[in-house]
Amino acid sequence: MRWAGTYFDGETARAHRVEVEIGTGALGIYGRAGQMAVWDYETLRRVPGTSREPGMIEVTEAFGTDARLRLEERGAVRALRAAHPKVDKRRPANRSAVARALGWTGAAIGAMAFIVLVAIPALAPQIAAMIPQEREVALGGQVEDLIESVGLIGPTCTGAAGRAALDKMTAKLTDGLDLRIPVRADVVQADLINAVALPGGRVLIFEPLLKQANSADEIAGVLGHEIGHVQIGHPMEGAVRSSASAGVIGLFFGDFMGAGVMAGFAEQFMNASHTREAEREADTFAIARMTAANAGTDDMADFFVRMRDQHGEGGLFGGYMASHPSFSEREATLRRGSVGDGAEPVLTDAEWQALKRICDSAADEADADGAAD
């Protein structure tokens, strides 16, 4: 029995109408001028990726060859599968291609890791150091405007007595220190318990941090930590590092839709260890300054204990993902650094109360006084 087929010889682009004889060990292809080819079942296979619908099959003499034969009759397809059950067998995995794929994937991850974890962090401080001070101050202003425009922080607080207390605290912590850039600390209205150091020596203490603090020493510890960031130059380094690594990690996720979110996650993951290291440096700096000012760091340690009890250690992967060292680790560091019994409070009680009320307007202050009377 002969079946109708279409044959492409792999040499020319002509389509041949042929008759096909499905034998026991081989398949014969016959055209108008007689036999055109005989394909052995040993190597004959369905063309990878072609349709598997019942009434059609496209086969090739062997993987990697160009000639094709198409059968389009149900009976022919059934006869071929009966005579040659292995026709649908897949092409075996190309081991050398798999090895090369693994090798290049490793190289790609290595290159990205080298750039993001080694090259950029090594060069970022050099570049940050080359940036003129007035430029750094201007950039800090831009960042401050940005976080204010997205509603993270509100207006700066201006209570005069509180201002004086904050200045005294800053002066105590920076006394005898050769500052890289003048420190300008302020309290701002906000919803979160936080404090940040921006480029240009700008330190912002979020008001809720003051509200929940039990003593001036807690705030002094935080302020010392932020001044540490300023003095070591972390904010500027961070700005250079993040703008330089932008897009590098995104390459790996390619053109898959929504890859940006994955890249953002991965970037956070890779940067977390740097930020944690920076936080440790700032903690060490804070302890040194507190000790120099003869102030204790136990209160700040208590603060971290309180944060841990209220909010947990934070982060799905705990230490790996978090941008800060764990509260417990920071508590331990601060306990080690404490001056102990000889410590003096950074501010007097009156100054501390004034600082706590720095965000209340003058009228409110008068009201509060009136109510007290």
Place this chain on the structure above:
Amino acid sequence: MTDAFLNEPRASDDIVPADTYKPRRSHKRPPLDTGFARVLFAEDRQRQVADSLQGVILKGGILSLLTLTIYRFWMKTAQRRLIWRETRLDGDGFEYTGTPLELLIGSMIAIVILAVWFGFANLGLSYLQLAAWQNFDLSIFLFPVILSPLVAFAVYRARRYKLLRTKWRGIRFAMDGSAVRYAGHWVLWTVVQILSLGLLTPHKKMALERVMTNHMLYGDARFQFDPPEGALRHLTAHWMLPWLTAMVLFALMLFGFYQADGFSGGFFASLEQQAEATGEDALALKLQAIFGMAVVPLVLVYPFYLRYKSREIAMVLSSRRLLNARCESRLTWGATFKPLTAYCGYWLLLVVPVSIALGLVMFMAFSGAMMIDGKDMSVFGGDVQPQLFDSLPAKIAVYAGLYFFYGGMVLFSLWLAGLIYFRRLHTFICRGTVVHNLVSLNQVRQRVRDDQIESEGFADALDIGGF
């Protein structure tokens, strides 16, 4: 079998039955003498092909989400194999012979090069923007400018890879020439385009297509770029309306930008009152209003841009010649308009139910996590933050919920783009295109084997999608 079967005619046999191909509108071109062969995409079994495509997209999308997107190379290959084999010229399907591993290797090689390049380029750029130029915003424009020639390079490489991995009637396509030189052409033409304020956009398109087409091969035969008479005039005529609208809008915006402070009549007076009442910046409000107003004409002119686009695709296809065989494409407006309408329609129809369904699952995950940890909503003050959960099961539940929502949205977008938009676009382009004198391809012979090539990795890494 009878001789009658062996002698049954097909277009490539040069004996063509009268056909019913009648495009609704056409631009002027000389009538063609001999018969033509049709290019068809799944016309006889649209439903089955749509179902297969949907299966490939959903399976591929889910596996990509579960494998840090690595499965995307397998997904893309499966998608191409399906689209290639269901696209038939003169009854014979195309064959895609590329493999996922080739795509993966190409992409990884590109990443090695680009990671180093991006890293150092970015560092230099940050120095320039932070220290030298004193202007942080400049980088927003500078980075795309630096990147854009690379995109042109990647586009050329991607087409080369696809051609080298495509067969028709057992004969391989190919592409020679240099992607770097193509990128050079692209840069020059982009300068021309900008200097002409966009007027010469059709000229740029045709010139760049000429470079690519003249380097395309089928077997031992070389494609030639041979546009129909008056092609550029035809395209420019269709380009005028969208271009003029854009230009007028641009001029008005520019005028508005510098003069907005002085606008105080009618509508703008009410804005000034509003600004006074709320303490907002009056000028900012006016500029916002001017931008808002510009959207209306842009939306109105968009269908005309799509009409130009369909003409552009048709003209590029109609300019391709291989020996004596030539494409003729007469796409109607609907070829670009209908797929986009379908895309927008399905999006509008489904985005709310899909978000609600996914949101419900996410809500269930969050509720479960809260039960595990014994917390209630008051802890979060309305804003649920995953890092506030304590136990590992609760955290896993929350992140799984978030990922489920995100992944569901990605799948929805993939489905819309692949099944709703691209499938229709491809169907319409094929339907509007025929090949004349296909018989002349009977003399094409196979080329000697082409060199090993490292696929289209740059296109993937640079986020240039498509098939």
